[in-house]
Amino acid sequence: MIHPEEAERLQGVNLYLIGMMASGKSTLGVELAAQLGFQFFDTDVLVEQVAGCPIPDLFAKQGEAYFRDLETQVLAQLSSYTRLVIATGGGIVLRPQNWSYLHHGLTIWLDAAPALIWQRLLRDPDQRPLLQTPDPEATLHRFMQQRQPFYAQADVRVSIPSEISPPQLAEQVWQAIRTRLREGIPSKLNTC
């Protein structure tokens, strides 16, 4: 568990969880927010609330560009608050404009192994509209390659080679954040 005094090291700066679909952002986000005493938000859930329909329907009816516009609007609004843990959609890193919001906080890349992601997606095949292709595994690998340089812009990277419980992952992520804070991120945190 993260001690409340430890959490104050963040000075209220938001944590943005980024990474591929099914890397575990939404699952970890709930755990991390509870331990830090921060509020949790999920951009995918907020987009669904704004649109009034599930993401697969939104993609089918309005197209990806419309979804991306709503995603940017939701991210912009969240970024004006503090003390949040935010699980983002897997493709949020693609728009340069989104980085102007992500850079308000600390970005954490959940770098889950491709095999782990694929196993998880097999359990839940209909939820990811971008993988409704003749060869979804090949599509997934292509996305991973294309997006890797964008995820790599994160302040903190946590490798996830195999299944790990959310509390254990939260501990690992917190240690990685502490290490990064010790190195100093002056533009985001007061140093005096």
Ligand SMILES: Nc1ncnc2c1ncn2[C@@H]1O[C@H](COP(=O)(O)OP(=O)(O)OP(=O)(O)O)[C@@H](O)[C@H]1O
């Ligand atoms: N640490 C974990 N231990 C066990 N199962 C997990 C863990 N993290 C995620 N999962 C499972 O993997 C699946 C995907 O997780 P999750 O929805 O958190 O990923 P995500 O990164 O938010 O994906 P998306 O980008 O599509 O929103 C879910 O079925 C979830 O229950």
Ligand SMILES: O=C(O)C1=C[C@@H](O)[C@@H](O)[C@H](O)C1
């Ligand atoms: O990887 C992606 O581009 C996506 C991931 C999901 O979280 C959703 O945001 C949506 O299905 C698109």
Ligand SMILES: [Mg+2]
């Ligand atoms: Mg999610």
